[in-house]
Amino acid sequence: MRTIIGWAVLLLATAWVGAVEIKRPVDMGFVPLRAVSYEEAVELCTPLLSKDGKLTYAKIKNLLVIHDYPENIEAVKKLLAQIDEDPVNVRVDIFMDQAAQEKSSSFDVNLRNVRVEHRDGHTRVDGGIGISAGQGSREMSGSTNPFIMAGNGRPARIWVGETVADPVWVYEYGMGQGWWKQELVNRDLGVSLWVLPRVLPNDLVEIEVYPRVTARGSTPLSVDVKELGTKVVVQNGATMPLGGLDSSRRDAYRRILGVGSVFNGSNLSISVRPTIMRMPERLRQEKARQDQPPEKH
Numbered sequence: 047m048r049t050i051i052g053w054a055v056l057l058l059a060t061a062w063v064g065a066v067e068i069k070r071p072v073d074m075g076f077v078p079l080r081a082v083s084y085e086e087a088v089e090l091c092t093p094l095l096s097k098d099g100k101l102t103y104a105k106i107k108n109l110l111v112i113h114d115y116p117e118n119i120e121a122v123k124k125l126l127a128q129i130d131e132d133p134v135n136v137r138v139d140i141f142m143d144q145a146a147q148e149k150s151s152s153f154d155v156n157l158r159n160v161r162v163e164h165r166d167g168h169t170r171v172d173g174g175i176g177i178s179a180g181q182g183s184r185e186m187s188g189s190t191n192p193f194i195m196a197g198n199g200r201p202a203r204i205w206v207g208e209t210v211a212d213p214v215w216v217y218e219y220g221m222g223q224g225w226w227k228q229e230l231v232n233r234d235l236g237v238s239l240w241v242l243p244r245v246l247p248n249d250l251v252e253i254e255v256y257p258r259v260t261a262r263g264s265t266p267l268s269v270d271v272k273e274l275g276t277k278v279v280v281q282n283g284a285t286m287p288l289g290g291l292d293s294s295r296r297d298a299y300r301r302i303l304g305v306g307s308v309f310n311g312s313n314l315s316i317s318v319r320p321t322i323m324r325m326p327e328r329l330r331q332e333k334a335r336q337d338q339p340p341e342k343h
Contacts, residue, residue: 212232253286
């Protein structure tokens with residue numbers, strides 16, 4: 047009997063110690079985010095947390111807040127120190143030049159050396175009337191140079207179009223039965239030019255450039271989306287022409303970049319030039335000072 051009681055006391059003591067360990071206080075840690083976004087940090091760091099741990103975000107200071115035990119907080123800090131880096135932006139200049147030959151025909155009537163006199167109620171016209179007819183062609187050229195500023199590995203766009211509100215029906219589920227209600231959904235219709243730069247070693251930049259055309263579909267309230275992409279690798283500060291532009295790509299670029307329809311059927315040349323924009327050392331030090339977490343009291 048004493049043996050049974052002893053084992054029972056031992057089991058209760060073990061359970062009590064385990065409960066104390068589980069309920070130990072959770073600490074708080076801070077990590078200033080640089081190039082890694084909060085969503086990326088959550089995806090990467092969540093496996094390092096305990097079942098009681100969680101991550102939150104101080105948006106104003108761009109701080110990742112870690113609520114967990116000290117060893118888990120240190121594991122998250124160590125991982126982010128290895129993968130996070132100073133933010134890098136890329137300015138992508140887009141050069142578009144094209145030339146066209148415009149054919150024309152003319153039939154002009156010109157009045158030359160005209161003199162009008164009024165005498166005794168009569169009007170007299172002296173001069174000559176010239177009539178010219180002919181046909182020929184003339185060379186036309188045009189260029190435009192927009193630029194896009196994008197974060198390293200993050201897309202940015204130039205957009206030309208309009209935002210429309212489409213009514214849609216949504217079914218709401220209730221305790222007993224559901225009901226239908228109407229809501230408005232905003233849709234972007236038009237043409238956009240997306241640029242996605244990635245900084246590679248040795249100051250190389252991989253650039254994906256693709257126009258996206260969004261228009262009304264064949265059925266009511268539907269939307270059709272078409273994308274055409276081009277990818278190049280360019281040295282920082284160098285200019286690279288985009289090759290392989292078929293007629294559909296050329297038309298999409300014209301609509302975005304502002305060259306009129308007068309150039310339909312003309313020669314088109316599109317080039318890109320990336321410029322890596324890194325944070326100056328003085329600003330980096332100032333930002334590091336401002337990102338220091340608040341001291342504990």
